């Protein structure tokens with residue numbers, strides 16, 4: 437079965453075609469980052485309009501690259517939340533149009549579940565049970581996954597997401613939006629121990645807080661003008677990584693899970709990918725990451741989630757499927 441996947445929840449327009457739930461024929465991602473860079477963050481109205489402009493052509497390009505036609509598609513999967521309501525509406529409307537025109541099922545996908553499905557597209561795939569750490573620009577949460585479709589959110593940030601903290605810190609430093617990848621690169625040359633940024637809430641529970649870290653950075657920068665960028669980036673990133681690693685390991689222990697999977701844009705970070713497995717091994721836990729290109733928003737993961745939802749759970753949605761900007765992951769099937 438060929439699944440068409442569509443992702444427009446934030447500032448990436450993406451279309452993928454997946455064969456049998458695992459084989460990626462094509463996964464096109466068009467990033468709007470340049471459009472939003474001058475504002476230092478995503479402008480929802482501009483994002484909606486750009487999705488509308490790019491999505492139809494991207495879908496035709498995906499079919500051409502995969503060498504398939506509309507008639508070959510068996511299912512259309514689309515992100516319907518959480519995310520920005522205007523951008524979501526563009527993707528959902530387009531997907532419903534395809535489903536109607538081709539007479540194929542429409543399957544709505546939770547963006548956060550889709551991030552986890554990147555682990556299934558990995559070679560070899562990683563299947564539940566596992567503890568999922570989803571770290572992106574909009575979300576940071578810990579989720580106990582007993583099987584695909586059974587999501588129990590057990591912790592997460594109380595304020596900013598980890599990626600959001602990196603992006604805001606980068607903005608303070610004058611780095612382009614999104615700053616995460618730039619901080620990643622600069623940190624490679626810096627000293628992670630140079631600046632003692634705080635590790636908020638490190639010793640308590642499974643919740644996190646990154647807003648305080650950003651405030652601490654504002655004060656530190658004020659008192660130390662001219663500190664070298666690589667050391668700043670390495671030290672700030674180290675604080676974020678240490679909190680993420682510690683909380684995920686604590687959650688894995690509490691729910692007796694021996695495997696942790698990391699997903700979402702920040703999972704592409706080199707320091708996190710390097711530090712986490714070593715620290716986890718000391719506690720007898722294995723850690724898995726998707727390939728970097730499947731960490732950030734993309735439609736292949738959406739198609740994989742839709743395929744599972746339809747073929748295993750027997751779920752599909754009416755053409756009137758409405759986007760939900762605040763769709764929770766906890767309990768979503």
Ligand code: KG4
Nearest residue numbers: 572573574599614616620701702705732733
């Ligand atoms: O999952 P994603 O593509 O979109 C959301 O659902 O938010 O994640 C985007 C976030 C941004 O905050 C971006 O700065 C961050 O992921 N990011 C990174 C890296 N690549 C993307 N952060 C650190 N290191 C990276 N290599």
Ligand code: ZN
Nearest residue numbers: 572700701733
């Ligand atoms: Zn995302």
